[in-house]
Amino acid sequence: MQIPPASTPIACDMTHARDTPGERLAEYRRLFGRAVRERTATGVRFRFAAGPGIEEWVRDLAAREKACCPFFGFEITVEGGEVLWDAAVPDTAAARAALEDFFALG
Template sequence: MTWVPDACTLPTVDQPLRLAEFDDVFAESGRSVERSAETAVRVEFEPASTVAARLADLAMRESSCCSFFDFTLRMSDARLLLDVEVPAAHVPVLDALAARAAEAMAGERA
């Protein structure tokens, strides 16, 4: 939790719950995570409408408390992609999110 930036307006008590939501969707539906640029990560998910709805809801809520995130959800060619971009000042937050995604997909988080 030490990587959550001061810019985050989500109440501290709710932050572990939000992280758990990200961990769950990464573990349950994530397929891969890759760095697409220094300030961007692309996460591929199981291409299902329920997963897309879940990701859209989570991205909307996360954007409301951490406005520096730019989430783009794309569905094409039987793929579901979530692109996450941040300003250069928030690359450590993006690094932590990418690491959480990779760990959850590998089954390393409980």
């Protein structure tokens, strides 16, 4: 996973998003309600059972989030019947706080 440089602004711009902040938050709650969460050496991981449509949903949501919050580094993989969503941020206080908020969604 490529983690953006520390100089990347820690800001979210949903100006061109197809959803609103409230809709995005509700979608995260629906998706992350299915996840097992864990911390990794570089960030956090969400594990999902690889049921119908889950990988596509995770990839779509990650792409939309990356478009508005470029300070996140995301990697989605599938292994052993699970979809894994890894997330990491630059090593700054603001970025780490945003990652903690992200980890707590759901």
